[in-house]
Amino acid sequence: MRAYLTVQEGPAQGEIVTAEQGLMLRVGRQANADLTIADDRALSGLHFALLCDNSNCRIRDLNSRNGTFVNGIRVNLVELHDRDIIRAGNSEFQVRFDGEINTTVVDPLMYPEMQKLRQRDAANGATAMPFASAQPVDPRAIESTGDIGSNLEELARRLNADQEASSAKTSETIDATRSDSVRIHRLNVTFEDASGKRHIWLSPGQTVIVGRNQMADVTVVGDGSISGIHFGLDCESKRCRLRDLQSQNGTRLNDLQVPYATIYTGDTFIAGQTTFHVSIDGGTDAPDATLRTWVFEDL
Helix, strand or coil, X not given: CEEEEEEEECCCCCCEEEECECCEEEEECCCCCCEECCXXXXXXXXXXXXXXXXXXXXXXXXXXXXXXXXXXXXXXXXXXXXXXXXEECCEEEEEEEECXXXXXXXXXXXXXXXXXXXXXXXXXXXXXXXXXXXXXXXXXXXXXXXXXXXHXXXXXXXXXXXXXXXXXXXXXXXXXXXXXXXXXXEEEEEEEECCEEEEEEECCCCEEEEECCCCCCEECCCCCCCCCCCEEEEECCCXXXXXXXCCCCCEEECCEECCEEEECCCCEEEECCEEEEEEEECCCCCCCHHHCCCCCCCC
16 A cells, blocks of 8 residues: 655645555654655644555644644544545645555455455356256167166266266365364454553454554553554454564564564564564464565565
8 A cells, every 4th residue: 555645735735755555654844754844834843644554544643733634624543545635734735545445354355265265156157067857768769778878877977977066066165164264363462561461452454553652553661672663463364464664673573583474373573672472363373483484475
């Protein structure tokens, strides 16, 4: 998911900036903003930020003095939609998206088992075989008993074909049932910070950002070595993933620093000085360590 932010009104009118997936885009008056509008005195130094993942894009107000407005409504944190209008200070922005947003559970790209089921249904419909049926025979029309044998052989071939087709469908049904049995229901990540023991719960289709500052969905308290936006977690029906978001000190999964990887029950990862423990309700068991892919796994 990529978002394009166009300045429609204000001192920077006409400028266009891009919010890339997994990266934070900050807008404000200060020089360290990703889009700096120094001449808009109504903007705060860092006024608002955009953060996009693979299925949606969110805007968060960064404790600005005059507030951030989406379609005329003051917001703190909200998901954006194509062509939304953002107002901050004396500037107005429009957001456009490259790629689909708010992917639903029937999207075959996010849920590959749906695609498999569709392909299987199409194949069954194209190759479905008619059931064999017995036809009445007039004994007077039979010239020899050899004709009866040939008819019986043809009928047997058809019955065998039907039996094989039925067995194949039964096998496919069993495979589908097994596939459903490994479907992920919920991800639970536990950790302790200065406020005590805490849990992060995710269902398939959800994403959460963890870090030290107010841009994060989950703020870790009391760990100064965690970056403001440190890592992200996202879940699909078949896997959950951990992604480092260009943190200063990196993210270590099972003692190995990784940019992103699929996580499994029993995994532990460290961000800053905080240890996070993974438990997944459903899903597959972790492969052997030698089969785990850390760096080149598809996002």
